[in-house]
Structure formats: C-alpha cells, structure tokens
Amino acid sequence: MSFKVPKKLGDEIDERITHYPVKRSATLMLLHAIQEHFGYVSQEAIEWIAAKLELQPLNVYEVVTFYPMFRQEPAGKYVIKVCRTLSCMLGGSHDLFKDLCKSLKLDPNKHGLQTTKDGRFSIEFVECLASCGTAPVMMINEDFHEAVTTEHAKGLLSKCK
Amino acid sequence: MPEEYRLILKNADADGYTPDIKCYLKHGGYEALAKVLKMRGRTVDDKKFTAQEYLREEVKRSGLRGRGGAGFSCGLKWSFVDRRSGKPIYLICNADESEPGTFKDRQIIHKDPHQLIEGMIISCWANDVNLAYIYIRGEFPEGARILENALAEARKKNFLGKNICDSGYDLEIHVHRGAGAYICGEETGLIESLEGKRAYPRIKPPYFPAVLGLYMCPTIVNNVETLCGVKHIVEMGADKFATLGTPNNTGTRIVSLSGHVKRPGYYEIEVGKATLGELIYHENFGGGLREGRTLKAIVPGGSSAKVFKAGEKFKLKKRLPDGKMEENEVDLLDLPYDFDSLMSAGSMSGSGAIIVMDDSTDIVAALANLSEFYAHESCGQCTPCREGSLWMSKALHRLSHGEGRKADADYLTGIAKNIQGRTICAFGEACSWPVLSFVGKFKDEFEARGEADEKARDSGAA
Ligand SMILES: Cc1cc2nc3c(=O)[nH]c(=O)nc-3n(C[C@H](O)[C@H](O)[C@H](O)COP(=O)(O)O)c2cc1C
Ligand code: SF4
C-alpha cells in the first residue's frame, strides 16, 4: 500500500486509540485526524484505519458515508460552509449563499460540496451551526464568521490566498 | 422588572475572563469539587446514605431538569442507573448542540470550559464513574480544542487522573467529536456514534442507557448545561437552588433567542420568571420586533417544538394551595417560559431556543426550510421517518416554488400523523410536530398557496 502516515500523525493516532476501552470507538476521531491531514478520506486511508482498529474496511466505510463531514474526494483549499437553516434563512443566508456561489461561478441550486475550477474554494450549504443569534453565519475552514453580509464575505474570501 | 439572572454564565462574558484554569481558579473554580471530595456519608431520618448517595439525593431534591430537550429530572435519571450489574458505569456529556435555534452550550464550552469539566467530575464522582466522554459536534473544532486544553490543565492539577486530589477517586474524561449528523444528539444514536458506528438510535426498551448504554454498560447522558447545574447545586445547596425559578421548574436556564427580534442572543433567566412576551419585547431581552413589524409566529423550544401563532390563547390548569384545580385563560405572550406552562400550551420549551418570526415571514417557506432539515437528517432506520420526512419536504418544496396543490395541506398532515409514534426514536415526533402545527395553525395560508398555484396552472394550460 502506498498510503503513508507521517510519524507525528501516527503517534497522535496511537494516543487517541488509548482513550477508549474498545478500539472501534476511535473510528470517528481517526477519520477526523486523517481528513485534516490529507484533505479527504481515500480508499487506502479507510483500509489503513480498518487495519489499525482491527476492523473490516466496510466498518469504516459505512461510517464515512453516514456522516456529512467526511468526504472521499479532495476539496478546495478553503472550504466555505454557509448555514441553511431557519434562523439563518430569516437573517438572509440564502441570498448570501447565492451571491457567493455566483461570485465563485458555481451553481447555487446544486446540492452538496462544489469546488471552483482552480481548486481554491469549495462551498456548501450546511445545517444549523449553533450560532443562530448572530445569523447569518458561515465557516471558512475552521474559522467561524457571524452576522455575515455579502460584502463582508467577499472581503474574507479575498484574503484567502 | 424581568431581568437576566446569571448563574452559569456569571463569568463567561465578564471583562478579562479567559477560559484557562488560572482564571477559573481565581474565580472560585474547583472549590465545589473540593467540597464534594470531603463529603462523608450521613444518616438522615434513620436512613444511611453514602456520600455519593447523599449527593444524588441532593440533585433530586434540587429539582434540576435536563436542559437538552426532554426536561426530565436529572436526579431521577441518575436513580435509574443499574448499580448492581458489576459493569463499569459511564457518563457522557451531550455537547452535540444541533437542535436548530440553539446556541447556549457553545457559550459555556468556548468561554468557561472548566465549569463544565468541574460539573462533570462532580457528577461522575456521585455516580461512581471512572471514565467519561464529552461528545461534541463536529462543527465545533475550536470548542473541541478548548476542551482538550482545559482537560489537560485539569489533569496537570490532578483534578483528573488517578487519585484525584488525594481522595482515592480516579477519573478520566476524553473529547469525542461528531461529524455533522443531527441524530447524534439523540442519546442512543450518540452512544452508537461513540462506539464508532453509524448513529442509528437504539430501540427502548430494552436499550435504556441507564441499563444498556455505552458498550452495553449502564450510562448517563446529560446535556452541557445540566452538568453545569450540578456544580451550582453543590456550591449553593439543593434548597437554595430550588428557590431559583418556579416550583417544579427550578434553577436557571439559558434561552437562545433568534429570528426577527432587535436583540437576538442568549439570555439566562430563572426558569419561569420571564414570559415569552417579555423575552421577545422587553429591553433586557429581545427588545421587540423590527420597526413597523408585527408578530406572526414563535417556535418556542428548538425547531422540533410545535409552533405558536400570534394571538393564541390557552386554557391552563393550575393547582391552588388547597389542592383544587383552577383554570385560567392565558395569552401566548403571557406564558411563563418554563417546562410545564409550555407543555400545557401544547408545545415545549425543549432546548430553550426561541425562534421569532414577524409578518414578513413566508410561513410556507419557513416550514419548507425545517422539513428539508429533517429530511436530510433522518438516519433512515425506520420507514415512516425515512420516507415520510422526504415526502413532506418534497411537498413543501413544490408548495413554496409555485407548484403546489390545495390538497397539499391535508396531504402533509396525513403523512405527519403516520410518522409520530411509529418510530424507533423521538426524531419521528421532531419531524412531524412542526408540520402538524404549522399546517394546522396556518392552514388558510397553505391552502391559499396551493390554490393559487392550481389556478395559475389552469390558466396557463388554457
Ligand atoms: C432527534 C434528537 C436530537 C437531540 N439533540 C440533542 C442535542 O443536540 N443536545 C442535547 O443535549 N440533547 C439532545 N437531545 C436529547 C437527548 O436525547 C437527551 O435526552 C439529552 O441529552 C439528555 O440530557 P439532559 O437530561 O441533561 O437534558 C436530542 C433528542 C432527540 C430525539
Ligand atoms: S425515527 Fe428517524 S431518526 Fe429516529 S431511528 Fe427512526 S429513522 Fe432514525
């Protein structure tokens, strides 16, 4: 297998596994660690995790396909998540999403994650991000942004190099 | 004058207050834990209690009810734990915070993580738990990091680990991250997810977490805010805690207010000491609607709670001191914001999240938005929920995109009625209640929309 996990990440993963009396429990945390490092969860990664946790690859695969945050293909360098749910909709998040899709030349009516041609940005609508009091909200990678106007958002994107 | 009462969020927003342990200790942190570790067994009314049993009784006496959604007595839940099985007992903090409208646990996690950790250590001690987890939603990466740092700090000070503060008690707590699925908030789905599987809720009976939870061992699942409440019960005593709030609705509660109000945000109140109207209109809270707007609807307890229509009146029963029942008519805006009043009014205070909609709101689009959420989040185990949530979402989509029919209103109600009560978990109710209440209370709008679409199609065809 060509899939290689660098030592530092490998050590972190080994430590994570000790947090549970049953190895299988570490599946989600390992998937997070792998996705953070490699940008997505490849078939090789699934097999690697399965071997690590003494599971069948299927056991890991069914987890990857169940949870919306895990992806099996690379995403853009900056992943934008705009909240779609009620309080944010009342606060204008659907217009925000449309505006951003338009400026990234992507289709606002398409479901799921979409990536720009140059691979710089990915965008998707997500469900309530638990910050409804500062609607509309969005995330750019791990950073959280509140009460976002289209202007504000475009300013943020222009800083993503 | 109705105002905030900050108990759990007392320090969170104070100037210069930081999430590190030094700051927490400076503000009296971990003193409740020290008090607990010194507790000894005692005899009350000829009944012998171990120290742990006594604390569990205190929590019961305090009247603390779960802040995650169901409002179930925390002490009673703890009393169901199977302590004779010989298996380890686990505790899980539910930090999934995924009920749309809710953003209170986020405040505690980000601003005062040690308060949660102290509440957890005390709760674990009271229940003989040696291993516990914080299940945090995947979209809180920063929250997870803050908690891991805080846990490491607590470990260093020996508030966690082996032989905590020389008491002989061992406890370890770890952070476990979800990955974007709402159903992980449901406690048995959460347990499956923590076991490394798809978050398919388990059927009750037999899988009550108190008996057959994590790894088929007795397990306690409590919300972030509930566990913080336990710390304050120790600090102030159960009796004092029970004087906060109103009878059977004790303590404080963090209300998440969002939607069409001037000052959306989180407000901690004594339970039942402010009315729905005050929370929306009073200058200490929401500060009213935007200029020139009138109220249309309120979702009072997270998206799963049944909607209220502006102007609704309720007949509420109240027990008088002499035991007789008295019936009063109460306006929607005069409902005290507590567990029991909202339940008597046919909805619930759920996760404590109020979503306000003014007259600019397209009520069909609002429900379509919520139904799309549920269609996306159904775990898919039960046919009525998996198929029904999708049918409802599709019907609402066409109704809000000019392709509806007048009969859609009844069609939607029919589907919703066939879901509730026929599923493994309470998601079945969570997805059907919004439909039943929105369509039930705003039926004329739903029908008018469908009728207009039909007419437009007919004239288009002709
Ligand atoms: C569909 C569904 C979603 C839920 N989501 C959450 C949640 O995000 N956070 C939470 O604390 N409880 C949630 N709950 C309630 C939990 O199942 C459980 O009752 C709660 O965590 C118990 O804690 P408490 O007694 O301290 O409130 C949810 C329940 C259901 C049915
Ligand atoms: S009611 Fe829905 S969410 Fe709950 S177990 Fe059934 S299919 Fe899954």
Ligand code: FES
């Ligand atoms: S609805 Fe957008 S954060 Fe809750």
